[in-house]
Amino acid sequence: MDKAVFPALRVVPDGQAEGSAYRQVASGLRRAIAAGQYPAGRRLPTEAELVTATGLSRQTVRRAFQELVTDGAIYRVRGRGTFAVPGDGKYLRSFGSVDDLMALSLDTEMRVVEPLHVLASLDAAASLQVDDDMVMCMSFVRLHEGSPFCFTRVHVPMELGRRLAGLPEMAELAEPGTRGRVTVISLLERVSDHPIHGALQNATAEAATPELARRLGCAAGLPVLRIDRLYRDRELRPLELAVNHFNPDRYSYRLQLRRVDAAGSPAGPR
Numbered sequence: 001m002d003k004a005v006f007p008a009l010r011v012v013p014d015g016q017a018e019g020s021a022y023r024q025v026a027s028g029l030r031r032a033i034a035a036g037q038y039p040a041g042r043r044l045p046t047e048a049e050l051v052t053a054t055g056l057s058r059q060t061v062r063r064a065f066q067e068l069v070t071d072g073a074i075y076r077v078r079g080r081g082t083f084a085v086p087g088d089g090k091y092l093r094s095f096g097s098v099d100d101l102m103a104l105s106l107d108t109e110m111r112v113v114e115p116l117h118v119l120a121s122l123d124a125a126a127s128l129q130v131d132d133d134m135v136m137c138m139s140f141v142r143l144h145e146g147s148p149f150c151f152t153r154v155h156v157p158m159e160l161g162r163r164l165a166g167l168p169e170m171a172e173l174a175e176p177g178t179r180g181r182v183t184v185i186s187l188l189e190r191v192s193d194h195p196i197h198g199a200l201q202n203a204t205a206e207a208a209t210p211e212l213a214r215r216l217g218c219a220a221g222l223p224v225l226r227i228d229r230l231y232r233d234r235e236l237r238p239l240e241l242a243v244n245h246f247n248p249d250r251y252s253y254r255l256q257l258r259r260v261d262a263a264g265s266p267a268g269p270r
Helices: 018-034 047-054 058-071 098-106 122-128 158-165 184-191 210-216
Strands: 074-077 081-084 091-095 109-120 134-144 147-156 198-207 223-232 238-246 251-255
Touching (some): 018 047, 018 058, 018 098, 047 058, 098 184, 098 198, 122 134, 122 147, 122 238, 134 158, 147 184, 184 238, 210 238
Parallel strands (some): 091 251
Antiparallel strands (some): 109 134, 134 147, 147 238, 223 238
16 A cells, blocks of 8 residues: 555554544545545555554454445445545535544544633523523534534533633633634543433524624525534433534535444444
C-alpha cells in the first residue's frame, strides 16, 4: 500500500480501546475518500494492508470497514475489492448509539459561537427537570472539512455546567471562534456522577432563521432539520439537552436501527 496516498493512522493499541481504534481507522479512510485519494474505480486498501499499516487486529480493521459500508461511504465487490461511493459533498455518518455520537470528534470539529455561560430558560429547565429556570448553555457550529453543517445549542444543569467549566478542554473553548475536536457529551461523561445511558430524540423540520442561515451557510427560509436530544442516565435523570439544526445541503441524516437480543441488549457490534 502506498503510504503517501494513505498516510499512517494514529491509532491506539487494540488492548487499550478497541472501539476508539476502529473509529480512527474509519475516520482516516473517510478523510482519504473526501480528499479524492480514491476516485471511482480505484481500490481502497485491503484489510490485510491496513492491518500491516496500523498494527491493529484484523477484527478491528474489519469493523471499520463494516461501519463505512453501513454509512454508505464504501461498497465491496467480491473478487475485486472495496471502493468509495461517489459523494455529493454531504457529511455522512450512521448513528446507532450514544457512542457513535461521542465519536463525532474524530472527523469533525466545533467552532464556538457562545462559550459556556449561565442562561435563564424555562423550556430548557423544564426539560432538564431543575428546580429553577437557571441552566448553563453553550452554542457552537459543527464543521466537517471546514464547512459548517450543524448548529448546536447545549444546555446542562448548573452543577454539571460548573464541573464542565473546570475541564482544560473547556477552558480552551472559552472565546467565540475558538475550535476544538471534542464533543460535549464525552466531556460530560467525565464530570457526571451518572454515565449517559441513552437519549430521547425528536426530529422535525423548520425554516432557517436569518441567524441559523448565517451560521449554517444556507439561505434564510430554507427548511432545515432540527433534532432535539435529551441525554439521560440509567434512572432517566436528564443530563443534557442538545438542540441541533442541520443544513440539508451538507448533511445526510441516517439512523442505524439495531435488533435486540433475548436479554434486551443491542445485537451485533456496537
